[in-house]
Amino acid sequence: MAAMHRSGYPLRTLLIALTALTLAASASPSTAHEGHAHTARTDLGASAAFTAGGDLLAVRVEQGRVVLRRSSDLGQHWSVGMPVSPAGEAISAEGENRPKLAVGPGDEIYVSWTQPLAQPYAGMIRFTRSRDGGAHFEPALTVHHDRQAITHRFESLFVDPAGNIFVAWIDKRDLVAARTANRAYTGAALYFAVSTDGGGHFNGDHRVADHSCECCRIALASDGKTPGVLMFWRHIFPPNLRDHALARLHPDGSITGFQRATFDGWAIDACPHHGPALTVDQAGIRHAVWFSERNGEGHVFYGRPGADGVEGQQPVGDASAEHADILATQTTLYMAWKEFDGTHTVLQSARSDDGGHTWANATLARTDGASDAPHLLARGANAYVLWNTLDQGLRILPLP
């Protein structure tokens, strides 16, 4: 054991030195052409949102910190990067993890992220805000009151029409308590907290459900003008069916309408690392995309989860399709996802002008290297996709 430590130490030192060299070499001054990656291969998770004035904001990890950039020309030029997370604080931005960004009704900028801890699967959900358009960010706070060094990860961030800030996350406090009491516990739990004072502090922690999947992103979506938010996630239904569930979270911490929302019956003790997405159209109809296995075949699906099961379920893209997002504008539904053609990762999109019954597909971009999942956003009637790739940096593409 001692020998292990002795031999491991200089290696780590060298790695740190090499990493520092790499970062120093790639740390060009921030210029109008920024948007290119300073990130590790896997730390490509990014988020974007529009301000009320139509500027685009984006966050991602650069040189180990969450960095905010602004663009007034849809991503052709980006501002100098503004670090918003504390120096030296680790950030999860690989796979389904990414820093999140939301804009409040008064153009407040809210940013959240998961800080991974040294203990396996452990993390803290962190939050900061700017009330001067991103010129300054307040010291980061930890959203949850539970401070055990356990799983609080895969957070999602949402601002409802009344300005309430919702943060929901995957939490293992109930698993830990069950293990201590020598009881069985399947999966993880979901918790949320709400800030009703614009991010000054959070009320919580409110449990949404026991037995969620452990490592899939959570979808939060507005369903109109009422306060609160819809939550859509991969759950574990007995005995081990990794179908999805829906519930409505309220600003007072209550939960209503918990229901099973997908019925593919994927029975598996594994981590899909593949969370869903949800949007609600003008008529109040819910449209979802998710990955599941059905009759032994893995696929991304589109469907409309309702009170009596899923309407209009159909596969999205080819067999390699993954990490889809979905968005409703006033008139149109859009989807975007990644495919792999054997050589390149291809960014695909689809639009539907008849409420999700028929779709027109388009190929938007491709890349040779690693890439984040695509994320959809709208400005008025126009829809865009954010795609952060290692080779081409932050890109914003209009959806046809």
Added chain:
Amino acid sequence: MKNRLAILLLAALCAQALPAPAAESLHPLEPETATRLLPERGPAVVMLWSLDCPYCDDNLALLSRWQKKHPGLVVIRIATDSIDAASAIRARLRHYPVTGPCWVFGAAAPERIRHAIDPTWHGELPRSYLIGHDGHRQAISGRITATQLEALQPATTSVATPGT
């Protein structure tokens, strides 16, 4: 490029400076190698895992226990995390001592490496390929069982189940 250099240096250092426990040596896996990583014949288990996967720990623990009793079982582990997580990967593997090579996803896009291993795999973890002494191959997503490992041995070939 510099990342690649760091990975190569790391690999070289792993090979030289840390020869003792197999769990300490991490080799970056690129698509060219990934296409020919699965042995033709077993008994062998190729297991993909990641730091973010509680069920992977169950499989690593089972393989560790099983190989102690059946040293003939070839075990190849592949972490889908990046080499940046090398110290955490090593720390996890130390809990489950196994003899056999340890790979970690390299610099190529993860979907390229996944495709090179198995184009039908969607990235769920753990993902295991069980290869019998007769070359029969079975892909399993999720937990593997002692019964499935038993079936890889020559004496029990008749109970091998068809691939998923």
